[in-house]
Amino acid sequence: DVKVTQSSRYLVKRTGEKVFLECVQDMDHENMFWYRQDPGLGLRLIYFSYDVKMKEKGDIPEGYSVSREKKERFSLILESASTNQTSMYLCASNPGGRNQPQHFGDGTRLSIL
Amino acid sequence: DAKTTQPNSMESNEEEPVHLPCNHSTISGTDYIHWYRQLPSQGPEYVIHGLTSNVNNRMASLAIAEDRKSSTLILHRATLRDAAVYYCILRDSYTGFQKLVFGTGTRLLVSP
Numbered sequence: 001d002v003k004v005t006q007s008s009r010y011l012v013k014r015t016g017e018k019v020f021l022e023c024v025q026d027m028d029h030e031n032m033f034w035y036r037q038d039p040g041l042g043l044r045l046i047y048f049s050y051d052v053k054m055k056e057k058g059d060i061p062e063g064y065s066v067s068r069e070k071k072e073r074f075s076l077i078l079e080s081a082s083t084n085q086t087s088m089y090l091c092a093s094n095p096g097g098r099n100q101p102q103h104f105g106d107g108t109r110l111s112i113l
Numbered sequence: 114d115a116k117t118t119q120p121n122s123m124e125s126n127e128e129e130p131v132h133l134p135c136n137h138s139t140i141s142g143t144d145y146i147h148w149y150r151q152l153p154s155q156g157p158e159y160v161i162h163g164l165t166s167n168v169n170n171r172m173a174s175l176a177i178a179e180d181r182k183s184s185t186l187i188l189h190r191a192t193l194r195d196a197a198v199y200y201c202i203l204r205d206s207y208t209g210f211q212k213l214v215f216g217t218g219t220r221l222l223v224s225p
Contacts, residue, residue, distance in 0.1 A: 004156075033212070043157075045212040058212060090156050092213075099145055099204055102213055104156030 003027070006091050006105035014113055019078040021108050023091030029103075030096035032074035034058075034066060036087040037107070043090070049074055050096070081112045117201045122220040125191045133186040133219050135201035144203040146177060146184050149215070152197045157215070160186065160199070196223045 007022035025032065034046040035058075045058030047066040055066050063085060067075045074093075078085055088109050092102040118136040125131045137146065147162040161168055161175045163184075168175040174187040188195055200218040204211055 035213075042217070043213055043215045048212070092156075099162070101147065101159035101162065102157075103159065106154075107156045 004091055004093055004103050004105040006089075006108050008108050009106060010109050010111075012111045012113060013078075013081050015081060015083060017078075017081045019081050019110070019112075021076040021078075021089055021091075021110070023074045023076070023093075023105060024072050025074075025093040025103070026072065027093070027095075027103070028071065029093035030071075031094050031100075032068065033092040033102065034064075034074065034076045035090045035092065036060070037090055038087050046076065083112050086110060086112045117203060117216060119199070119201055119216065119219045121217065122222065124222045124224065125188075126224050127193060128190050131188040131191045131195070131221065131223075133188075133199050133201075133221065134183065135185070136183045137201070137203055138182045140181050140203055141205070143205050145205075146175065146181075147202050147204050148173070148175065148186050149200045149202070149213070150195075150197040151200070151218075152194070157200070157213075162204075191221075191223045193223050193225065196221055 004025045013019050031050050033048045035043045037043050044060050046064050049055045049068040065077045088107050090107045091105045094100040094102045145162050145164050148160040149157045151157045161173050163175045176185045198218040198220050200215045
């Protein structure tokens, strides 16, 4: 089975801090994604990556950056955390090619105080 | 993106079959029907997908109407662990790189 592992289940940080969320997948998938999920707003794509060192903005990239130095690892960075970034963050991956299902981690519930 | 419509919630008893409906009347010929579910406090989990023919896997079956304007996810024997929000989405088979967009889904309650 595909395993997508997010480094923390729960995280509490303060406004203005730089926050790193890490995600690792063990299936050699080309594509990796970062979403956030908020009540009433559903799933929203922040960034995705289709290869090492490649990244593309999703629908809500403002205030975030990403890093993919190795194929299995995709990091989400909150440059200066703000309270409106309190959310559930979900990492996903899938193989290259069309119509491939995405496999998700269990999420990181991030609170910014 | 073509839209899907699902009931807000459904209830079932343990060990009974569950039929979760999804309407997608504006589906295009190249859209696949995908189902995901999300258990409490977990990330979404892929369940099944199909194009025209009915599909079976170890988790569920997917029955697709002949005109493709609706589909039904079938859990053959519900367990307490199947209590989750189920999302039906459409994905264009010709678009290589796609985000997932979930609607409100169907919350399935399973009683012992």
